[in-house]
Amino acid sequence: MNTSFWIARRLRLRGVGxxxxxxxxxxxxxxxxxxxxxxxxxxxVGFKDGIRSRLMGFDAQLTVCxxxxxxxxxxxxxxxxxxxxxxxxxxxxxxxxxxxLKTDNDFEGLVFLAQSPDADFSFEKSNIVAGxxxxxxxxxxxxxxxxxxxxxxxLGLGVGDRVYSTFFIDGNVKMRxxxxxxxxxxxxxxxxxxxxxxxxxxxxRVTGLDSLGGNRLDIRGIQLDEIAxxxxxxxxxxxxxAAAGRLDQYxxxxxxxxxxxxxxxxxxxxxxxxxxxxILMLSVxxxxxISSLFILILERVxxxxxLRAMGATKPFIRRIFIDMAMRLAGLGMIIGNVVGIGxxxxxxxxxxxxxxxxxxxxxxxxxxxxxxAFVALNIGVAVVTWVILVLPARLxxxxxxxxxxxxx
Numbered sequence: 001m002n003t004s005f006w007i008a009r010r011l012r013l014r015g016v017g018x019x020x021x022x023x024x025x026x027x028x029x030x031x032x033x034x035x036x037x038x039x040x041x042x043x044x045v046g047f048k049d050g051i052r053s054r055l056m057g058f059d060a061q062l063t064v065c066x067x068x069x070x071x072x073x074x075x076x077x078x079x080x081x082x083x084x085x086x087x088x089x090x091x092x093x094x095x096x097x098x099x100x101l102k103t104d105n106d107f108e109g110l111v112f113l114a115q116s117p118d119a120d121f122s123f124e125k126s127n128i129v130a131g132x133x134x135x136x137x138x139x140x141x142x143x144x145x146x147x148x149x150x151x152x153x154x155l156g157l158g159v160g161d162r163v164y165s166t167f168f169i170d171g172n173v174k175m176r177x178x179x180x181x182x183x184x185x186x187x188x189x190x191x192x193x194x195x196x197x198x199x200x201x202x203x204x205r206v207t208g209l210d211s212l213g214g215n216r217l218d219i220r221g222i223q224l225d226e227i228a229x230x231x232x233x234x235x236x237x238x239x240x241x242a243a244a245g246r247l248d249q250y251x252x253x254x255x256x257x258x259x260x261x262x263x264x265x266x267x268x269x270x271x272x273x274x275x276x277x278x279i280l281m282l283s284v285x286x287x288x289x290i291s292s293l294f295i296l297i298l299e300r301v302x303x304x305x306x307l308r309a310m311g312a313t314k315p316f317i318r319r320i321f322i323d324m325a326m327r328l329a330g331l332g333m334i335i336g337n338v339v340g341i342g343x344x345x346x347x348x349x350x351x352x353x354x355x356x357x358x359x360x361x362x363x364x365x366x367x368x369x370x371x372x373a374f375v376a377l378n379i380g381v382a383v384v385t386w387v388i389l390v391l392p393a394r395l396x397x398x399x400x401x402x403x404x405x406x407x408x
Contacts, residue, residue: 023328025295029288030332031339033281034381038340040277041373046366048267052224054361055260057123058191060092060218061227062234063254072251074212081247082217085237086230090221092119095203095214100166101147101196103155110151110193112165114200115218124184124197131159131182134199142202144181148192152183159183167206174206187357231255285329285381286388293325293389322389329385333378344369 064082066072074093082091095114100107115121117137125133129149134141145165147157157163159180167174178198186192204213222230235253242250257264344367347353351364 023292023296026289026292026325026328027332027335029292030285030329030381030385031336033285033288034333034336034378035340035343037278037281037377037381038336038344038374040274040281041377042344042367042369043365044270044274045370045373046368047360047362048270049368050362050366051263051267054186054188055256055263056220056224058186058188058195059256059259060094060220061222061224061256062086062089062219062231063094064217064219064234064238064251065254066215067250067252071207071209071213071215072217073210074214074217078217078247078251081238081241082219082234085234086219086222088221089219089230090120092116092218092220093200093212093214094216094218095200095207095209096216097167097203097207101151101155102164102166103157106155107166108151108154110147110196112145112196112198112203114198114203116200120220127184127186128182129185131180134181136199136201139201141181142199142205143176143178144199145178146182146184146197147180148195149183149185150189150192151196152180169207176202176206187361187363189358189361227255227257231257282381282384285332286384289325289329289385289389292328293321296321296324322386325389326382326386329382333381337374337378341369341374 064072064078072078079091082089092115094116095112097112097114098109099112100109117135121133124146128146131146133146134144136142136144152158155163157180159182161180163178163180165176165178167176184192184197200214201211204211207213219234231253238247238251238253241247347365348367348369353365355362355364357363
């Protein structure tokens, strides 16, 4: 049996010759620090994933626009040029048209977003809170629109109501009567206040475009870490095709990293906050353990002197107190993991702690538990704890047996 480990175990469990204050402080300090770090990691990761998924849902990862900023034709040549560089991407013809939504008493300005009817609208459908998403592939839905809850509240409208839309096309005023098929709410205030969905075919008729006409190609299905690389690849390919005469004009490529730069930069600042919190919590846990170990050492000066008088070496004494402190830290980590992960799972599945969506864009505190990240966190805490405990353990091993009597 490892003698130093056995002595450390007996000291911790029995508390011979001293109080349990140091034990309680050590365990509580490590548990609390680990709980805070796990909360920070899970909430920040969940928040970043939640915001990023919404940004990637609201806007295409990449967009191909006409050089003059007006309209483009989704010709087979252009579609093939995009597919050649991004064979697995989801390409949608998109038409965005500003309009006024008008009732008898009020009006609201917004932008109608119309996309290819065969596109994947799963994200848009996930935000529906009333009514049903129209089947825009059917001619019967050409005059059906989907507006946001804030817009509906501002105009006093609901599902099934009819409303006039006013368009300003090349200096001319055109009006259409639309039926509200559904209401959506994304909790992104800027998006909810300015966007409404409509039939691509219906908006094309208003603007005088044919079935291939729009003002951008939306490209989706690209992972966040691949956006910059694929944007460069696509842009270089389209420039090459335009220079060779295979395309009728130069088509600039934009990305959500630029259009949503404000949000992405804001999210990147959260990583700095996480680093600061981790450093503070590790410092708290380390100082708590050091203080507790000093208390335990002072309570056991006589025992240390007896062991030294009996021939125990300094490394042996150091191992005793390091083993004891690591066992206390281990107990604190077990308690911290049980309590921390338990509370995080409770929040993940019950959404017990709400958020103001107008401020945070989400309805409740988001939680994302990454098992490997938590394992790495626990390993890091254990390693840092062991390094920190070297100093007080060296102090314990340096106690002179002859002076322990005077200490008594």
